[in-house]
Amino acid sequence: LSIPDLIAKKRDDIELSPDEIKQFIQGLSNGDVQDCHVGAMLMAIYIRGMTEKEICSMTMSMRDSGERLNWPQFRGSVVDKHSTGGIGDKISIPLAPALAACGLKVPMMSGRGLGITGGTLDKLESIPGYQVQLTDEQITDLITNVGCGIISQSPKLNPADRYLYKIRDVTATVPNNALIVSSILSKKAIEDLDALVLDIKYGSAAFMKTTEAAEVLAEWLFKVSTMLGMKTCCYITEMNNPIGYCMGNAIEIQESLDLLKYKLGRSSDLEELICEQGGRLLLLINKVETIEQGREMIRNTFKNGSALQKFHDMLIGQGVSVDIAKQLISNDETIVGSILKLSDICHQGISLQAGYIESIDAFKLGTIVQRLGGGRLKPMDTLDLSVGIRLLKHVGDSIEQNEPWAILYAPADASKRYPKFLDDLNASLLVSSSPVKPLQRVYKIY
């Protein structure tokens, strides 16, 4: 069949055969499939969905669109974690070096921002010199000598996801089970893993709005990932409120560094999620006997500086100069701030009433960051990495009337880009007159 015939078949809700799916995916690399075909096919899949057989074929065709990594010498210790996307979700950035500091190997293929959710790769690119696309030799060196690398798809590694991801981001075709499962698992299947943790977000700022929808996605992810031979654990976690205190690109690297330096000064939801998911990976590969031991092993890598050292080594392995890597791990916040620059135009979110913070609307805040230049509206948009939001308070904290609770680092033309950004900022805070329990992030573990 021709490519338009394949699109028509999907449009008319007829199952595509494995060969037809392979033909479409191969067409992304050989020029048979163009952007207009991709947009139409993605929307047809979005509307019609895919059968189990189609999802499996799509995942395997995407995996096989390029080369695969191979780690026979590290059998038993190759792990990874991937999230469906959230606001302030920087978990992977401190987690990969923490796992490497525990002696594991983490060849983490991450993504860019999708919709309002930030992307690990975009965030890391706010570090001058950081390269997301590495040669085979660089990846092997990094995993052998440092233990972790956070890399992107490339013309050689899953070019199909690289292509589809960019178009999904700007064609309203992200929140679809078939497309999410094939995108995530085609990347993970290339990595030759022994164990995988998946973090499926639910809530107003997630692609899955309800726990029920997240559970269906988790079941699909678990089924396909097990079929591909990966030992997998799925977490369903809350995504109505931002994770941690920072949202944006450079600002999330600042917060990740604070955690790697163990400078957060209070037990945050971010630290707990990282210790939980990292601890789970240690348990899955039998490196510890209980999840409590796993959590403590991860936490210790932050306390004793070994995760920070691994992060430093990973940066150098990914193209960052020795000077910048050294300055970033220093305790001098002025130097760190001069490398991970934030806009110097600031606006404050102020509470209109006294009480306890009941919720902080991650969807609104994520939209502000995206619309002010921190995310994309067109595939080739260049990001403004200096845009971001820093929370001064979190859910459960007490607050006074007229007390600031957030700082927005905005571009000079913010009102032109998103006229209601200040109204949305102020409308994001919900204050209750009675005490509020802190967030419970983990809803379910499979």
Ligand code: URA
């Ligand atoms: N992360 C991915 O890599 N793909 C998706 O579709 C969603 C989150």
